[in-house]
Amino acid sequence: MIRMASGWFYLSCLLLGSLGSMCILFTIYWMQYWRGGFAWNGSIYMFNWHPVLMVAGMVVFYGGASLVYRLPQSWVGPRLPWKLLHAALHLIAFILTVVGLVAVFTFHNHGRIANLYSLHSWLGITAVFLFACQWCLGFAVFLLPWASMWLRSLLKPIHVFFGAAILSLSIASVISGINEKLFFSLKNTTRPYNSLPSEAVFANSTGMLVVAFGLLVLYILLASSWKRPEPGILTDRQPLLHARLTCAGLGHCPDGCQDAAHCWGGEHGSCDDPGQHPLPYETWRWKGWSEHARWDSRL
Structure with a gap:
């Protein structure tokens, strides 16, 4: 039974890696093929970095980092290497996110477009703010050795809850961002969004991949059989x-x-x-x- 559970876990991880790679590659292809590619000069092509980096950072890397403690290898031996890996992957996700925000704010400011007025932007900036607080608190309490076990026990469920909440907010932000981008880009074309042109089909499919990735991450996080077992004796x-x-x-x-x-x-x-x-x-x-x-x- 244990081997079967372990087999399903690694199969789920393989599927998760495939979905995550597809999310990033599909977003890159969308921006390259239909939206003209990438640049870093304040133009619309600079904006195209925003969806790619936000999907990579706030969804794929963030989701993968959240699952480090589900790996059976992390259940034995020192926890410090796994803590460092968990923190490092989240830091990579945060760096990608910050660069993605720089891209969109620079484009908006260069084109004199208002910032932070849409529901998409509110969801996104909330997720990023909570992510920053989550990372700093996690580093200070769970990685540095000053905190007592009482404090860690108190904050652990809060840390876990906000980890899942931030991922959910990120997915909601990505979905609303895809919709917003399609509405803006296709409103003056010969084939508007409601006629479902090929770009809309592809972008909608990308959004469904993001949803599938997020749901699988949440399932692995919540599956009781894949959680780190509570030690029955202190020799563990x-x-x-x-x-x-x-x-x-x-x-x-x-x-x-x-x-x-x-x-x-x-x-x-x-x-x-x-x-x-x-x-x-x-x-x-x-x-x-x-x-x-x-x-x-x-x-």
């Missing part, structure tokens, strides 16, 4: 940033260390395998043990 737990629980000043190995072979160094020793300690971090702290240990079994 790993320290963040390779911190160790020190036993300095106790004069002996504490009772929590069930295997004396893991304690070394005499009076100023440390527990070489922190997983041997059955007590949670807060209990250690109140016992006067080191406050430098940070446990990251669930967060």
